[in-house]
Amino acid sequence: MHISEGLLSAKVCLAGYGITGLITWYSLRKISHSSDPTAGVPKAALLTAAFFVASSIRVPVPPASIHMVLNGLLGAVLDIYAFPAVLVGLLFQAVMFGHGGLSTLGINAVIMGIPALIAAQVFQWHQSLGRHLNRTLSLNLFGFLAGVIGIGLSCLLFLGITILTIPSGFDAATEQTAIRGLTLVHIPLVIVEGIFTSMVVSFLYRVKPELLISSPSSHETSH
Amino acid sequence: MKLAIDQYAHLSSPIHRWDARYKLIGLLTLIFAFAFVEDLRLVPVMLLVVVGLYWLSRLPLEFLTTRLQYPGIFILAMVGILPFLSGETVLWRMGFLTIRQEGSLALILVLSRFLAIFTTGLVLCGTGSFIRLVKAMRSLGLSRILTDMILLVYRYLTELSYQLTTMQHATQLRGFQPLKLNRRNLEIYAALAGSLLVRSYHQSQEVYQAMQLRGYGVTPGSAQAQSRVTLDTYSAIALLITLGVSIGLIGFEVLA
Amino acid sequence: MSEPILNELPKSAIADKTSAIAVGVQVSDLVFSYPHQGIILQNISFTLNLGERVALLGRTGSGKSTLMENLVGLKRPNSGEIQILGTTLGPETLFQVRQQIGFAFQDPNNQLFMPTILEDVIFGPCNYGVPEALAREQADQLLAGFSLSEVAHRSVHELSGGQKRLAALATVLALNPDILILDEPTNGLDPWWRRHLAEILIQLPVQILLIASHDLHWVSRVTQRALVLKQGQIQVDQPTIALLQDRPTLESCGLPPDY
Amino acid sequence: MSEPILNELPKSAIADKTSAIAVGVQVSDLVFSYPHQGIILQNISFTLNLGERVALLGRTGSGKSTLMENLVGLKRPNSGEIQILGTTLGPETLFQVRQQIGFAFQDPNNQLFMPTILEDVIFGPCNYGVPEALAREQADQLLAGFSLSEVAHRSVHELSGGQKRLAALATVLALNPDILILDEPTNGLDPWWRRHLAEILIQLPVQILLIASHDLHWVSRVTQRALVLKQGQIQVDQPTIALLQDRPTLESCGLPPDY
Ligand SMILES: Nc1ncnc2c1ncn2[C@@H]1O[C@H](COP(=O)(O)OP(=O)(O)OP(=O)(O)O)[C@@H](O)[C@H]1O
Ligand SMILES: Nc1ncnc2c1ncn2[C@@H]1O[C@H](COP(=O)(O)OP(=O)(O)OP(=O)(O)O)[C@@H](O)[C@H]1O
Ligand SMILES: [Mg+2]
Numbered sequence: 001m002h003i004s005e006g007l008l009s010a011k012v013c014l015a016g017y018g019i020t021g022l023i024t025w026y027s028l029r030k031i032s033h034s035s036d037p038t039a040g041v042p043k044a045a046l047l048t049a050a051f052f053v054a055s056s057i058r059v060p061v062p063p064a065s066i067h068m069v070l071n072g073l074l075g076a077v078l079d080i081y082a083f084p085a086v087l088v089g090l091l092f093q094a095v096m097f098g099h100g101g102l103s104t105l106g107i108n109a110v111i112m113g114i115p116a117l118i119a120a121q122v123f124q125w126h127q128s129l130g131r132h133l134n135r136t137l138s139l140n141l142f143g144f145l146a147g148v149i150g151i152g153l154s155c156l157l158f159l160g161i162t163i164l165t166i167p168s169g170f171d172a173a174t175e176q177t178a179i180r181g182l183t184l185v186h187i188p189l190v191i192v193e194g195i196f197t198s199m200v201v202s203f204l205y206r207v208k209p210e211l212l213i214s215s216p217s218s219h220e221t222s223h
Numbered sequence: 224m225k226l227a228i229d230q231y232a233h234l235s236s237p238i239h240r241w242d243a244r245y246k247l248i249g250l251l252t253l254i255f256a257f258a259f260v261e262d263l264r265l266v267p268v269m270l271l272v273v274v275g276l277y278w279l280s281r282l283p284l285e286f287l288t289t290r291l292q293y294p295g296i297f298i299l300a301m302v303g304i305l306p307f308l309s310g311e312t313v314l315w316r317m318g319f320l321t322i323r324q325e326g327s328l329a330l331i332l333v334l335s336r337f338l339a340i341f342t343t344g345l346v347l348c349g350t351g352s353f354i355r356l357v358k359a360m361r362s363l364g365l366s367r368i369l370t371d372m373i374l375l376v377y378r379y380l381t382e383l384s385y386q387l388t389t390m391q392h393a394t395q396l397r398g399f400q401p402l403k404l405n406r407r408n409l410e411i412y413a414a415l416a417g418s419l420l421v422r423s424y425h426q427s428q429e430v431y432q433a434m435q436l437r438g439y440g441v442t443p444g445s446a447q448a449q450s451r452v453t454l455d456t457y458s459a460i461a462l463l464i465t466l467g468v469s470i471g472l473i474g475f476e477v478l479a
Numbered sequence: 480m481s482e483p484i485l486n487e488l489p490k491s492a493i494a495d496k497t498s499a500i501a502v503g504v505q506v507s508d509l510v511f512s513y514p515h516q517g518i519i520l521q522n523i524s525f526t527l528n529l530g531e532r533v534a535l536l537g538r539t540g541s542g543k544s545t546l547m548e549n550l551v552g553l554k555r556p557n558s559g560e561i562q563i564l565g566t567t568l569g570p571e572t573l574f575q576v577r578q579q580i581g582f583a584f585q586d587p588n589n590q591l592f593m594p595t596i597l598e599d600v601i602f603g604p605c606n607y608g609v610p611e612a613l614a615r616e617q618a619d620q621l622l623a624g625f626s627l628s629e630v631a632h633r634s635v636h637e638l639s640g641g642q643k644r645l646a647a648l649a650t651v652l653a654l655n656p657d658i659l660i661l662d663e664p665t666n667g668l669d670p671w672w673r674r675h676l677a678e679i680l681i682q683l684p685v686q687i688l689l690i691a692s693h694d695l696h697w698v699s700r701v702t703q704r705a706l707v708l709k710q711g712q713i714q715v716d717q718p719t720i721a722l723l724q725d726r727p728t729l730e731s732c733g734l735p736p737d738y
Numbered sequence: 739m740s741e742p743i744l745n746e747l748p749k750s751a752i753a754d755k756t757s758a759i760a761v762g763v764q765v766s767d768l769v770f771s772y773p774h775q776g777i778i779l780q781n782i783s784f785t786l787n788l789g790e791r792v793a794l795l796g797r798t799g800s801g802k803s804t805l806m807e808n809l810v811g812l813k814r815p816n817s818g819e820i821q822i823l824g825t826t827l828g829p830e831t832l833f834q835v836r837q838q839i840g841f842a843f844q845d846p847n848n849q850l851f852m853p854t855i856l857e858d859v860i861f862g863p864c865n866y867g868v869p870e871a872l873a874r875e876q877a878d879q880l881l882a883g884f885s886l887s888e889v890a891h892r893s894v895h896e897l898s899g900g901q902k903r904l905a906a907l908a909t910v911l912a913l914n915p916d917i918l919i920l921d922e923p924t925n926g927l928d929p930w931w932r933r934h935l936a937e938i939l940i941q942l943p944v945q946i947l948l949i950a951s952h953d954l955h956w957v958s959r960v961t962q963r964a965l966v967l968k969q970g971q972i973q974v975d976q977p978t979i980a981l982l983q984d985r986p987t988l989e990s991c992g993l994p995p996d997y
């Protein structure tokens with residue numbers, strides 16, 4: 001779900017870089033104002049690598065196999081480092097594997113990163129909105145939502161940007177059919193992603209709850 | 224997953240000799256100049272520049288073609304339908320197949336831009352060690368947090384994908400053979416992903432400790448951070464040429 | 480130093496399964512190299528017969544782990560053939576052959592990926608259709624045998640180095656493999672556990688045991704035959720005790736027996 | 739078995755730095771537990787004097803690694819005090835104290851975090867202001883001494899288990915620490931390397947050497963004093979050779995000397 005080199009006009013690429021630059025600058029400023037800015041670097045870096053490796057796991061859905069995106073969870077786990085993490089991860093995907101590209105790095109970071117930030121916010125609601133639910137249920141539910149929102153929004157942004165900016169217009173009808181068709185195709189994938197995300201969330205909750213920021217366990221012990 | 228993007232860093236060529244900082248500025252500008260190209264008359268110029276650049280870099284052609292495969296297929300899948308669906312002017316019709324002019328031209332434009340930008344990016348990353356490139360980014364003022372992250376990700380991307388492969392092997396050796404999507408299988412994949420995250424988190428803590436034990440993060444502006452600013456005439460001239468070409472391309476696009 | 484305990488194998492356990500085949504593992508002309516690098520294993524050929532317990536020795540970096548990973552089909556040789564219990568190892572036979580082999584990685588972290596140790600131990604049996612309740616019961620016993628009952632519900636990251644090793648061994652033994660291949664199983668274990676592990680392995684009803692190790696004394700109590708890898712080839716193939724007393728050979732292979 | 743080489747320390751190296759302080763490391767009443775778990779170390783007190791080479795022994799899971807990580811400030815004790823070369827370990831003094839300590843983790847993977855082995859070795863010196871060219875030169879020598887020149891430009895996961903261990907040791911030695919703390923340094927090394935490492939360590943001009951190990955014979959050649967951890971306490975504090983000959987004590991600590 002990355003936009004390749006050459007597809008977009010330079011203006012869109014530059015706009016992407018502009019937005020990405022702004023959010024990255026804001027994130028970095030928040031990081032360097034934290035008590036020990038270097039402390040989070042190895043954690044963010046290794047988890048970035050882990051997320052991108054984990055997203056290469058191919059889950060068989062006969063007759064093919066799919067892989068997860070996990071950007072919702074990435075947002076939830078990495079907090080202020082999430083956006084820089086997405087940027088760095090995408091840089092590697094572009095350089096090493098040719099997924100995406102250098103000129104489209106900015107716009108791709110927007111496509112993956114902004115939904116990650118929103119999904120992270122939604123996931124945090126498990127502490128407030130999910131307060132009345134049983135802990136596991138609320139984690140599963142909001143994990144699911146984070147997964148769905150992360151990949152869902154990314155898909156919409158991706159489809160929107162490509163179809164609207166691809167040079168030489170289709171007629172409006174073709175465009176609409178295409179969008180509708182592609183959206184329908186993606187719905188099952190989005191749901192599998194949601195389920196998978198909630199499963200990883202419950203794994204993390206069992207094994208290393210502090211990875212889920214301001215984790216329920218620390219919440220629990222404080223009462 | 225082998226990330227050998229810099230497997231040809233040891234070659235020697237005019238591009239290899241180009242100082243990483245100047246090269247970074249020069250080639251990135253060129254990439255953007257290519258992105259600006261909309262006028263079909265510029266396409267041959269752009270391709271010529273890229274062919275020249277790749278030839279100068281002495282990188283083997285095979286390096287380009289193997290790396291081109293995946294993203295090439297991807298972009299073809301994205302824009303391959305354009306000639307059939309997009310535009311009014313019919314160039315050619317056979318049965319239900321219609322090839323339209325606007326779509327075809329758009330396809331040519333997109334593919335050439337893709338090829339030009341992709342190749343330039345490959346030359347940028349393939350003609351020097353990746354670490355050197357990251358250090359160049361740092362000395363050009365990119366945040367230390369980002370460059371440190373890039374270096375660590377570079378190191379651990381291979382490591383973790385290796386760990387993942389080994390863990391997957393371990394599942395196979397103990398009889399895990401998922402043929403269909405069901406709850407248990409999905410849960411095992413989630414466990415693999417989760418293990419990878421926890422393992423890397425755990426490792427990151429120890430890595431941070433190991434880094435601290437060896438003096439990380441306390442001596443700002445140490446020898447590593449500052450690289451000498453020398454005026455390298457050769458690199459500067461190369462930069463000027465690239466900037467000239469870039470400005471030419473953009474200028475033509477804006478004026479014409 | 481006590482004598483290695485020879486011939487204590489419960490032969491019956493072996494006979495009733497595969498009495499027709501005498502050869503368990505046969506490797507012919509195996510060549511292996513990592514991409515972009517020199518050859519690590521060149522023209523390796525050897526045979527392991529049923530009932531044998533064999534040590535694989537060699538200097539650091541001599542290719543022991545690489546050879547073992549070839550044997551279980553995790554790495555594909557450049558050329559050459561591997562036969563396991565009469566079946567030639569290949570993409571189609573892999574799944575079938577692996578059902579009979581247990582392999583413990585050199586790094587136990589790679590082997591433990593489920594949320595808790597207990598779940599890790601039942602993972603294999605469940606894959607082969609053992610009902611979960613039964614698997615759990617057997618796992619409890621196995622973990623108790625490895626003094627891991629207390630940590631059975633912890634995740635890997637909360638174990639000490641030696642405990643990780645023991646847990647990894649437990650996950651392999653849970654499968655009751657016919658052929659057991661262990662890569663440096665004593666690494667990180669304390670002397671008490673090394674002794675106990677030797678006892679466990681000696682009594683284990685496996686048909687073939689192959690152990691890579693740097694612990695010459697320990698391995699001489701568990702195995703009867705030793706292969707030494709050097710410069711990509713098997714340069715020594717002797718009874719383990721004989722090798723242990725053959726100081727010049729050992730020194731020439733870079734394995735000074737006092738250390 | 740050759741006699742452990744006592745008193746071979748280059749005393750001059752020690753005298754000229756800190757002749758005033760005789761005590762190198764002093765631990766008083768240290769208590770440690772992991773969150774939500776029982777106490778691992780209870781009321782540990784001991785002193786390491788300058789010039790001493792000390793072994794830290796104990797069963798798997800007895801808390802050796804935990805104790806060492808407390809000593810270098812990677813874990814914070816629940817209570818108790820640690821003094822290193824006269825400075826009390828605390829958040830403010832941590833950085834200063836760490837400049838004098840070299841610590842090698844039990845798992846070498848965690849120690850090697852740069853893209854190549856060479857970069858890893860120069861990482862420490864560069865942080866402490868050694869010019870890169872000089873650091874590189876020293877690193878080349880150090881790596882050659884560990885037979886790692888050939889793999890210096892590889893990344894860690896392309897090394898064998900033993901090579902990782904050696905590389906991790908090289909990164910620590912590159913810092914020329916006053917106090918050297920090694921967690922199971924022989925783990926995964928072949929006999930030749932175990933011998934060679936012993937020789938290197940015996941000649942190393944460090945002021946204090948503390949080694950956790952399960953390899954009793956090896957450690958008795960490198961250290962003169964042994965501490966044994968059991969049930970969260972130091973139950974034995976003896977000269978290493980004396981301990982090695984004291985079979986009943988060893989057996990009671992779960993360390994049968996034959997294994
Ligand atoms: N992934 C890899 N890529 C390239 N080379 C590798 C890789 N893994 C191992 N090697 C090299 O192959 C050789 C054999 O490695 P192997 O791990 O098989 O040795 P080993 O005998 O198991 O050593 P040890 O006793 O230290 O575990 C070593 O020289 C090592 O550097
Ligand atoms: N992160 C952790 N969380 C909880 N418990 C832990 C953690 N790490 C270790 N432990 C427990 O603390 C005890 C001491 O562990 P430690 O690693 O210090 O032992 P060790 O003496 O180094 O053992 P080994 O010889 O096997 O390395 C063990 O029982 C272990 O299970
Ligand atoms: Mg090995």
Ligand SMILES: [Mg+2]
Pocket residue numbers: 639640641802803804844921
């Ligand atoms: Mg330990």
